[in-house]
Amino acid sequence: MHVQYDRDTGTSSVHEFQTRAEAEVHLKKAAKESSNLVARTIGPTHTKIRRRLITGCGKSWFCYEDKTNMFSGSNDLRSVRMFLLSKYYSHKLSAMQLKRVYDIAPPRVRQYLDAEVSHVLKKIRPADLVLELGCGYGRILPKLAENARWVAGIDISAPSLEFARDFLHGISNISLSRMDAVSLGYRDQTFDRVVCIQNGISAFHVDQRALISESIRVTRLGGLILFSSYSNKFWRDRMKWFELQSQAELLGEIDYEKTKEGIIVCKDGFTATTVGPHDFSRLTHDLIGDVQITEVDESSLFCEIVPNERARLTLAGPEV
DSSP states (O other): OEEEEETTTTEEEEEOBSSHHHHHHHHHHHHHHOOSOOOOOOTTTOEEETTEEEEEETTEEEEEOOSSOOOOSOSSHHHHHHHHHHHIIIIISSHHHHHHHHHTOOHHHHHHHHHHHHHHHTTOOTTOEEEEESOTTTSSHHHHHHHSSEEEEEESOHHHHHHHHHHTTTOTTEEEEEOBTTBOOSOTTOEEEEEEOTTHHHHTOSOHHHHHHHHHHHEEEEEEEEEEEEOGGGHHHHHHHHHHHHHTTSSOOBOTTTOBTTBEEBTTSOEEOOOOHHHHHHHTGGGTTSEEEEEETTTEEEEEEOOOHHHHHHHHOOOO
C-alpha cells in the first residue's frame, strides 16, 4: 500500500502493492512527478526511496510520505488512515480555517453548538479544574473559564494553539498545551472535569477506547468526563453545514456516493464519522453504572462518565 499525504493541499491517496518491487516502481515514478513530500524513515525496513519510504507489514508493502511528520502507529490500513485524517485537522483545518468553519455555520448549527456548551456549563462548578481535549483555537475556553477555577486546553495543532493564544489574550485562568489526547502529560486524577465535545471522539481519529481510558486516568474519582457526538436526528443540518464548508474550500468536494448513514466522505480523503448510542455503550461496557448517555437539543449525543475505583482497576488490568 502506498499512502500519500500532501501537506499543502491536505489531500491523501492510498495504493496497495503485493510486492516490494511493485511499490518501488510506483514510488520512483511518483518521486519524479512531485517534490512536495518528504518521507521520514520508519518501520522495520528503514528503506528510503528518494523522497519516499517503503516499509513492509505482512503480505503488503506500505509507503508513508509526509512533509514534516512521522507516522509511528501500527503499519495497517486503519492506523495509517487515522494518522492521515489527524494531519488533515492539524494542517488544513486549523487556526483561522477552523474558526471559519464555525463562522459560516447556519442558524440551526449555531443552536446545536450553543446547546452543547450550555449542557457542559451546567456540569461545571466554580472550584473545578477543567480540561478540554481538542480545544482548537479556543472557541469555548472563555465560557469554561468563566465558570471554573482553571481551564487547560490541549490540541495537537500548533497553528491552532498559536491562534488561540491571541484569541484568548487577557484571560488569566486558561493554559494551553500541545498534546495528544491519548497520551496526556498530566498526572493521574488531576482534573475535576474533562470535556471533549463537538464530535471530538470521532474527529480526533484516534483509538476511541484509548481516548476514554486516558480521560479517566486524568480525572479525579467522582469527577465527570463529557464526550459528545452527533444525534442521528441532526443528519440533514449536519450535511448542510459540511456542504457549506466544502463550498468555502475548507473541506474537499463531498463524495455523495460514499456519504451515508452518519458518515461524510470527501474526495480528498477526509472522512467524518460519528459515535452512536450503541458505540458509546460498547466503548464503556465495563463501566456500567457510571455512564449516562443523553441526547441534547435533538442534535448532540452526550456520553457522561463518572470515574470510580472499579473503572480504574479495569483500565489498569490484573495485578502481576
